[in-house]
Amino acid sequence: MSRPEFQAPPEIYYGDAEAKKYTNNSRIQQIQADMTYRALELLNLPPDQPALLLDIGCGSGLSGEILDEQGHVWVGVDVAPSMLEVALEREVEGDLFLQDIGQGFGFRPGSFDGAISISVIQWLLNAETSHPTSSPPHRLQRFFTTLHAALRNPSRAVFQFYPTSDDQVQLITSMAQKAGFGGGIVVDYPNSNKARKVFLCLFVGGGGGQQVPKGLEAEGADGEEHAKFEKARERLRKKMDGKRKNIKDKEWILKKKDLYRRRGKEGVPNDSKYTGRKRRAAF
Amino acid sequence: MVRLITHNLLACHAKGCTSNNFPLQFKDIQVELREAEFNSDFLRGFLPRIEWAALVDASRQLGDTSLPAEQPEMLDDDFLQKLHHVLLEIHVEEGAMICPNCHHVYPISNGIPNMLLAEHEIG
Numbered sequence A: 001m002s003r004p005e006f007q008a009p010p011e012i013y014y015g016d017a018e019a020k021k022y023t024n025n026s027r028i029q030q031i032q033a034d035m036t037y038r039a040l041e042l043l044n045l046p047p048d049q050p051a052l053l054l055d056i057g058c059g060s061g062l063s064g065e066i067l068d069e070q071g072h073v074w075v076g077v078d079v080a081p082s083m084l085e086v087a088l089e090r091e092v093e094g095d096l097f098l099q100d101i102g103q104g105f106g107f108r109p110g111s112f113d114g115a116i117s118i119s120v121i122q123w124l125l126n127a128e129t130s131h132p133t134s135s136p137p138h139r140l141q142r143f144f145t146t147l148h149a150a151l152r153n154p155s156r157a158v159f160q161f162y163p164t165s166d167d168q169v170q171l172i173t174s175m176a177q178k179a180g181f182g183g184g185i186v187v188d189y190p191n192s193n194k195a196r197k198v199f200l201c202l203f204v205g206g207g208g209g210q211q212v213p214k215g216l217e218a219e220g221a222d223g224e225e226h227a228k229f230e231k232a233r234e235r236l237r238k239k240m241d242g243k244r245k246n247i248k249d250k251e252w253i254l255k256k257k258d259l260y261r262r263r264g265k266e267g268v269p270n271d272s273k274y275t276g277r278k279r280r281a282a283f
Numbered sequence B: 001m002v003r004l005i006t007h008n009l010l011a012c013h014a015k016g017c018t019s020n021n022f023p024l025q026f027k028d029i030q031v032e033l034r035e036a037e038f039n040s041d042f043l044r045g046f047l048p049r050i051e052w053a054a055l056v057d058a059s060r061q062l063g064d065t066s067l068p069a070e071q072p073e074m075l076d077d078d079f080l081q082k083l084h085h086v087l088l089e090i091h092v093e094e095g096a097m098i099c100p101n102c103h104h105v106y107p108i109s110n111g112i113p114n115m116l117l118a119e120h121e122i123g
């Protein structure tokens, strides 16, 4: 099967059926979660401060759920109504916008503490949206320029994406630089077919003082690479340990469940004495 | 789910619309209140980014009159609670946002604003 972005414009490809299939696929959930944790790690936010983040091409909110869990407030934009619909059903906390990122953003200067984008920007190079649009370089320019303005100085934007060639990587990086970003490409597990992941790690400000982070390298046999990739979550947890209070405490979960019930959501689990209880290690 | 926290960051992005394009004006709106978790650290970090007059004006349009016209210097708990409610708990579900300059209409349906531009409006 050829890649999704070769097949149809995003809002057609991610129609009702595909949006559900995509979101309910446990393998996809796992991979998108791993990459979100890694992107958050690369964002390098101050550990003790909840941030306001932009999720570019947020889809059905698989990354957004992790941003919620980490105590951040976020805004998500996506061009596929069916994906946003699923995000609504999943009751993510972020504000959602129907928006074609190739048309640029209207956010005021310095609005966001950072941005993430998981498996999205290859779309800007390939299939057009069915909305009237211009050439890929023009769309990239509009996208990066308005994004750069919307971010605080200093801050970062981290994109995981699937380029098909070095030329594409080149085009994207040069357009980002023209828009004023520093930074560059980070490749995790460059020698592994399966675990290899490409991240574009962009910096606003910092006077060139910000170093492009190193990609993760395999240490042992090929099989261990994926396991190590998943460790991003653990590393992030450790960094946050003790600095962030447990935001989803019992009182909060009960309140939220009650809210869902009142709004007629079905299948909300009954409360038990275990609800929201901290899981303690057994003796 | 447009809340005032995002409305306060949002200007019109239509082609050539670069001045007097903020804040977008609400029209025919329906709101829903939903509790959100209170986090004073987040509010303190966000406060310097707020366009205060626009926030007060927008909150009044949505029927909330709890914020003072001038941004207070003392950030006591009572004030932060009010700010929390205005920024994060009032959801605009239906209606539209209209650019004060070019009058582009951004419709809101099911809580999601449609920011798509027509070909001649793309910058």
Ligand SMILES: C[S@@+](CC[C@H](N)C(=O)[O-])C[C@H]1O[C@@H](n2cnc3c(N)ncnc32)[C@H](O)[C@@H]1O
Residues within 6 Å of the ligand: A010, A011, A014, A032, A056, A057, A058, A059, A060, A061, A062, A063, A077, A078, A079, A080, A083, A099, A100, A101, A102, A117, A118, A119, A120, A123, A124, A129
């Ligand atoms: C593979 S999905 C990833 C979704 C989400 N980031 C995740 O990790 O689950 C790609 C998403 O990019 C969105 N997308 C593609 N082109 C876009 C554009 N021009 N503007 C906004 N979103 C776009 C699609 O609608 C789709 O939801």
Ligand SMILES: [Zn+2]
Residues within 6 Å of the ligand: B012, B013, B014, B017, B021, B099, B100, B101, B102, B103, B104
């Ligand atoms: Zn305008």
